[in-house]
Amino acid sequence: MTIETASAAPPKESDFVQRQAVTLYDQHPLTLASGRTIGPVTVTFQTYGDLSPNRDNAIFVCHALTGDAHVAGRHHPDDRKSGWWDAFVGPGKALDTNRYFVICANVLGGCQGTTGPTSINPETGVPWGPDFPFITVSDIVTVHKALVDHLGIERLLAAIGGSLGGMQVLEWAARYPDSLASAIVLAAGAKLNAQGIAFNAVGRRAIYADPAFKSGHYYGDGEAPRFGLALARMIAHITYLSEQSIELKFGRKLQHSDELTYDLAKETEFQIESYLHYQGKQFVERFDANSYLLVTRAMDYFDLIESRGSIASALGKTDARFLVVAYTTDWLFPTQQSREIVRSLMETGRDVSFAELDSPYGHDAFLIDSELPMLDRLVTPFLETTYRSKVEGRRSNSS
Amino acid sequence: MTIETASAAPPKESDFVQRQAVTLYDQHPLTLASGRTIGPVTVTFQTYGDLSPNRDNAIFVCHALTGDAHVAGRHHPDDRKSGWWDAFVGPGKALDTNRYFVICANVLGGCQGTTGPTSINPETGVPWGPDFPFITVSDIVTVHKALVDHLGIERLLAAIGGSLGGMQVLEWAARYPDSLASAIVLAAGAKLNAQGIAFNAVGRRAIYADPAFKSGHYYGDGEAPRFGLALARMIAHITYLSEQSIELKFGRKLQHSDELTYDLAKETEFQIESYLHYQGKQFVERFDANSYLLVTRAMDYFDLIESRGSIASALGKTDARFLVVAYTTDWLFPTQQSREIVRSLMETGRDVSFAELDSPYGHDAFLIDSELPMLDRLVTPFLETTYRSKVEGRRSNSS
Numbered sequence: 001m002t003i004e005t006a007s008a009a010p011p012k013e014s015d016f017v018q019r020q021a022v023t024l025y026d027q028h029p030l031t032l033a034s035g036r037t038i039g040p041v042t043v044t045f046q047t048y049g050d051l052s053p054n055r056d057n058a059i060f061v062c063h064a065l066t067g068d069a070h071v072a073g074r075h076h077p078d079d080r081k082s083g084w085w086d087a088f089v090g091p092g093k094a095l096d097t098n099r100y101f102v103i104c105a106n107v108l109g110g111c112q113g114t115t116g117p118t119s120i121n122p123e124t125g126v127p128w129g130p131d132f133p134f135i136t137v138s139d140i141v142t143v144h145k146a147l148v149d150h151l152g153i154e155r156l157l158a159a160i161g162g163s164l165g166g167m168q169v170l171e172w173a174a175r176y177p178d179s180l181a182s183a184i185v186l187a188a189g190a191k192l193n194a195q196g197i198a199f200n201a202v203g204r205r206a207i208y209a210d211p212a213f214k215s216g217h218y219y220g221d222g223e224a225p226r227f228g229l230a231l232a233r234m235i236a237h238i239t240y241l242s243e244q245s246i247e248l249k250f251g252r253k254l255q256h257s258d259e260l261t262y263d264l265a266k267e268t269e270f271q272i273e274s275y276l277h278y279q280g281k282q283f284v285e286r287f288d289a290n291s292y293l294l295v296t297r298a299m300d301y302f303d304l305i306e307s308r309g310s311i312a313s314a315l316g317k318t319d320a321r322f323l324v325v326a327y328t329t330d331w332l333f334p335t336q337q338s339r340e341i342v343r344s345l346m347e348t349g350r351d352v353s354f355a356e357l358d359s360p361y362g363h364d365a366f367l368i369d370s371e372l373p374m375l376d377r378l379v380t381p382f383l384e385t386t387y388r389s390k391v392e393g394r395r396s397n398s399s
Numbered sequence: 400m401t402i403e404t405a406s407a408a409p410p411k412e413s414d415f416v417q418r419q420a421v422t423l424y425d426q427h428p429l430t431l432a433s434g435r436t437i438g439p440v441t442v443t444f445q446t447y448g449d450l451s452p453n454r455d456n457a458i459f460v461c462h463a464l465t466g467d468a469h470v471a472g473r474h475h476p477d478d479r480k481s482g483w484w485d486a487f488v489g490p491g492k493a494l495d496t497n498r499y500f501v502i503c504a505n506v507l508g509g510c511q512g513t514t515g516p517t518s519i520n521p522e523t524g525v526p527w528g529p530d531f532p533f534i535t536v537s538d539i540v541t542v543h544k545a546l547v548d549h550l551g552i553e554r555l556l557a558a559i560g561g562s563l564g565g566m567q568v569l570e571w572a573a574r575y576p577d578s579l580a581s582a583i584v585l586a587a588g589a590k591l592n593a594q595g596i597a598f599n600a601v602g603r604r605a606i607y608a609d610p611a612f613k614s615g616h617y618y619g620d621g622e623a624p625r626f627g628l629a630l631a632r633m634i635a636h637i638t639y640l641s642e643q644s645i646e647l648k649f650g651r652k653l654q655h656s657d658e659l660t661y662d663l664a665k666e667t668e669f670q671i672e673s674y675l676h677y678q679g680k681q682f683v684e685r686f687d688a689n690s691y692l693l694v695t696r697a698m699d700y701f702d703l704i705e706s707r708g709s710i711a712s713a714l715g716k717t718d719a720r721f722l723v724v725a726y727t728t729d730w731l732f733p734t735q736q737s738r739e740i741v742r743s744l745m746e747t748g749r750d751v752s753f754a755e756l757d758s759p760y761g762h763d764a765f766l767i768d769s770e771l772p773m774l775d776r777l778v779t780p781f782l783e784t785t786y787r788s789k790v791e792g793r794r795s796n797s798s
Contacts, residue, residue, distance in 0.1 A: 036661075194645040194671045201671070205666070209627070247594070260700060264693065267600070267607065270600075276597060303651060
């Protein structure tokens with residue numbers, strides 16, 4: 001018999017996750033892929049679990065386009081929501097913080113604490129805004145790697161990420177081949193296809209066309225390009241869902257009435273419209289338009305094949321084990337894109353596992369709680385095997 | 400041996416197609432699905448070929464969202480472009496104007512001559528603008544049917560249309576079951592799915608958010624919501640293409656250079672971006688934003704199942720022969736939607752042919768010249784059989 005009152009005890013301070021920040025590139029600025037330099041760079045990150053004495057149990061989570069470092073848990077007892085991957089990261093969960101030390105950092109150019117367009121430009125004393133340098137996935141990974149170095153971790157047990165996060169994982173394996181024991185790539189590709197560029201382009205156009213955007217100089221007067229940013233999010237959100245899931249969830253259901261109103265001014269007559277408006281509205285509360293432009297463009301620019309000749313030459317140098325996961329109804333990164341990565345890895349003799357998971361939820365499936373047990377069943381044994389073969393194996397080899 | 404000079408002779412006046420217009424509902428106004436009335440209604444249309452003495456060879460072409468009555472030919476020797484289905488309609492073509500009398504009319508609420516928001520509201524003396532009544536696919540078909548009556552045609556050999564045009568054909572068969580010998584439905588469905596509503600909604604949002612839109616009152620000062628309308632078109636255009644066709648045509652090719660510029664201000668760096676901007680720009684030259692809002696909403700509202708209980712009960716009264724065509728890569732109206740219509744028609748014992756055509760061109764395949772021979776091979780014999788069985792057959796039965 002368990003003592004029920006124990007679980008009703010008020011949470012302790014230690015139950016909450018802390019936002020951490022570190023300043024890097026304060027001595028020597030970072031040279032970006034564009035050739036421009038930036039420094040210092042503040043990196044906001046969160047960690048979960050404990051780093052082992054051998055510093056061999058660290059997992060880096062690369063967040064997607066509009067994610068942030070707050071991957072799991074709550075900062076404060078009053079927080080309404082937990083981190084964005086709370087069902088996947090924590091004690092006893094897939095990224096088991098009883099065993100692993102999990103790190104997640106906001107990306108360079110982001111707007112959740114890491115240096116980005118909303119940060120103060122030290123040369124002008126005002127926010128960078130549109131003058132923030134152009135960034136690439138490679139630049140994002142450079143900064144993440146610098147954080148990992150700063151934390152004294154020579155080699156990660158794994159880097160894991162979905163979508164733009166998956167691109168970061170691929171880039172990491174290409175750029176720092178010895179720094180990963182494994183790489184987990186979810187719902188991603190070696191490059192964004194033309195349709196993906198097209199959707200990013202119309203989203204950015206919505207921001208550019210908003211008169212409040214003012215060529216990116218909108219921080220001063222407090223009026224952000226809310227319409228444009230919300231619309232960009234609404235468009236993008238459609239691409240994160242599958243036709244099947246929208247149909248199941250909303251279909252042609254009306255929002256407020258059983259009867260059509262025949263009123264053109266009614267913008268949210270169908271539930272799907274109301275849902276998209278809600279998504280847009282929520283998004284502008286937490287995201288910055290200049291950041292959105294930067295990070296979507298970084299995604300457009302990512303091309304492992306163009307930058308390194310081929311996927312095989314990009315990933316041929318690492319001995320990391322790979323787990324590549326696609327979702328059946330993901331049309332932003334169709335399974336074909338994952339297969340291309342897997343084929344190249346196999347051709348260069350890499351250790352790679354591949355799964356196409358059956359989910360109705362489209363691209364966002366890797367973020368949806370109900371779909372995570374399926375992913376957990378792949379990731380948990382993959383990490384265990386990685387730890388046994390790459391960490392314990394290494395230790396016993398070197399002993 | 401042919402006399403080559405004959406084909407080099409200058410075109411005669413009769414080689415050019417004439418825009419025609421008729422005023423309907425001038426005695427009694429039209430009561431719309433919304434309950435509002437409108438009248439008179441001017442209908443702009445074009446005809447090709449000659450109506451047979453028995454008036455039994457007429458084919459009505461229902462145009463899609465942004466089409467118009469100018470389905471084939473040129474109005475003037477200096478016209479740069481022929482009508483939108485020129486490769487499909489004409490002497491010896493699929494809709495063979497040596498044999499058939501082809502009619503196409505601009506839709507109610509449109510902006511190419513038929514009464515719509517840009518027309519003068521007789522009660523105010525100024526353009527209707529946003530006060531134009533809400534219209535539905537049913538209203539559009541009512542007006543088309545009134546035009547056909549006006550032309551003295553009791554029964555059409557066929558109504559044919561793709562996308563919103565296909566919806567009109569379905570509605571026509573449901574609403575006027577005795578008026579069609581056949582119905583040809585291309586790349587359409589019995590209703591728009593939630594994803595389709597979502598894309599229309601974000602397109603409309605782009606227009607609403609354009610400050611030049613001024614709640615639709617923008618005709619006076621000559622500045623139209625060009626940004627918003629262009630963006631709406633850019634978004635929609637992505638849905639008309641397939642991932643495969645965009646990838647083949649554009650991929651990640653750059654527009655002006657071999658090198659990435661790392662310049663966020665460069666909105667058309669990739670060819671696909673430049674292409675979409677071009678499409679947007681072209682579109683605003685020929686289309687009106689208030690019309691776009693109206694006609695996309697008519698498309699959202701269309702639901703043969705909701706309006707008539709089921710597809711079977713909607714289409715069970717007509718004895719028209721059906722030809723239903725879907726395209727493999729059409730993701731706006733996936734083949735599943737055509738199958739649903741076909742299944743219902745079969746269950747009610749209708750005469751229906753179905754084909755899923757293999758094309759890389761997505762939803763727009765029915766408009767693309769290279770894909771038309773494939774459609775021609777279905778439509779030509781279908782029309783011949785229809786004529787033999789439904790027209791000649793009828794005549795010999797009644798004689």
